[in-house]
Amino acid sequence: MRPEILRPEIEHDESVPHTHPEPGVDPHAPLPAATRALRVGIGGPVGSGKTALVAALCRAFAGELRLGVVTNDIYTTEDADFLKRAGVLDPARIRAVETGCCPHTAIRDDIGANLDAVDELAEALGPLDLVLVESGGDNLTATFSRGLVDRQIFVVDVAGGDKVPRKGGPGVTAADLLVINKTDLAPMVGADLSVMDRDARARRGALPTVFQSITEDPLASQVADWIRHELAHRSTVTVPPDAAGAASPGAASAGVGSAEPAPRAVAGQAAPVAALPVGRA
């Protein structure tokens, strides 16, 4: 069940996927084996709603996935504090990375501090299913290194102007998922969602784009579903049954659950999105 707001009422080709293309036309790089958490980067310009999206995903995955968050915001502790205040994620599951005023460097050219933070989360918390890496607010040229994340989401908002998708840049054109955020503001800022949709398709080819308003969909359902789909489609490895516990980082998608997750037989099953449980509150 998708909130209706998520797609603008425009001429609409249902064959263009909103979440993920068919396996045969998957434009993404192969995902790594499920020996560790899936790492998903969330980038985008300042103020586009990255932190709000992270908070929504934390809410959506509560009780479903073992989640960690690494935040790179320039004012590092502010993002972490936002998540703490929102009560959506245990502070122990958040790591902040200082970027020395170079947010793009920390996620693209010199990723060690972020990789350290990901490692520290796993060391402190045991195996995780998903780590969200939020970039510091930057401009349209920022992208994540494939050495840091497996998938990246680029967030732009309608208030930034409906020409943003046309401007392109590696985030808009190449992110695995483009999120056009704050659609509820479109009438107020005079943004034409159909223009944004058309330009995004032109820029992105088969790569998916979602329209979203966290105000109206506090669980960011489309993005959450997309991540579930990516998790389910990672290539899997044979994890010995007795290694699926906390001692093994290889239990990534085998142990999907809450704070004390019960192992589930997801590994090896390329479950369709619709078959995955949706963690609605």
Place this chain on the structure above:
Amino acid sequence: MRATARLVARADGHGRTVLPELRGESPLLLRQVPAGDGGVTVYVVGGAAGPLAGDELRLDVEVGPGAVVRVHTVAASIALPGRPGPVSRMLVRATVAAGATLRWLPEQLVAAAGCAHVGDAQVDVAEGGTLHWRDELICGRHGEQPGHAEVNTWVDLAGRPLLRQSLTVGPDVPGWAGPAVLGGAAATGSLLVVDPARPAEPPAVAGTVARLPLAGGLATLWTATAADAHTLRAYLEPPTENRSWCGGAPPEPVSDQHSLAGMGG
């Protein structure tokens, strides 16, 4: 001028400390003064002005198991220029046995204009020994720039390196007065406290004094800079059971601290 002095302290088995050896020579004379608590207090009495460039002074201190020794100086040492060329040197070697206590709390070293002085301290503290070791350096007499002064503090605890610190000031030392080293402060110093009876303390900072738990054992270093000797001393008074910060309450935050906090936004 060359001079050596030696101080050997032992516990007498009745709760008192005795000095089987206490000898010195000018300008390094040692005087024991009465102390009421069983420990001994020894003053280093400068027999002449100095140290002067060219002086070679050496003091050995050996504190045996259970003995308690305090060492003070009667006045600040003023390192002065002497014959051109050589430096003045003051070497202190101390050993502190298990259960022994050495409180080395001399007055300041003042690096006068034109001086060339090297102070070396090499201290070995056995596991279970207690040490208070204070170094204070005043960069120049009032209103003058200092000569070259180097204060080297090498302390081992239980046979492991605990503290290695060389502080060097003077006209030939790049950046010593600048914002990375002393920031224009005329006085700087540190107090090392090794005390097995004292609980570990977390790091803390207020203005220009910091409390630093060391890596090599249960030991804490207070390090400070200050505008003058008096302020520095307030930062570096040895702590007592009831005073975590040296000199009582944490020093009042100086403007420094406000600007640090202000950076937050």
Place this chain on the structure above:
Amino acid sequence: MAAPTMLLLLADGRFPAGAHAHSAGLEAAVAAGRVTDLATLGGYLRGRLATAGLVAAAFAAAARRAAWSSGRRATLARLDAELDARTASPAQRAVSRRQGRALLRAGRQIWPAATFDDLPVTPGGPHQPLTLGLVGAAAGLDPAQVATVAAHATVTGSASAAVRLLGLDPYQVQALLVRLAGACDATAARAARAAEEPPERLPAAAAPLADIHAEAHATWEVRLFAS
């Protein structure tokens, strides 16, 4: 002596070992009002070079010397303890180990055949200068070159942070670095000579404000730089 390009690669601020996120105390010095312009930055860099720069370069060169020695593991352990004893500030120790861990991550991936397992296993990671010594060995640098990389990083890291924090004119800052090049080389040469001594006799040049700045910085709720 290694090919010059290898030296340049290791000294490059773009070498992925996290340098961009460290100001080496400059962020705190700026906040305290001690570094405000090009002149005070110059004083800061000279002081850093003579203290932390000399110590880091000497330890890096010593670790590089140990890299091909038979007692390498024991020497590295001694160097680790000696460097701890020269780093009174817990915040500075943590930063050095954090940077060492970042450099080790890069070294392991770039030189997979090199052995880094003799570095002391410590909770926060190996000290940066020790790691640099072994990475330098993997790259074929000699101790003097490793010391040059360390001394160079001491000044360029803070200078780059100053450009970002104070908005200084990058040409003027680069001109300052050019003026400091001789001091940088002299520091590296001195460090390389000192590295021939046993670990306990390596330089221990201290800077009270470095400790004070580092501890103040560590208490901030909000930081732009990791150090």
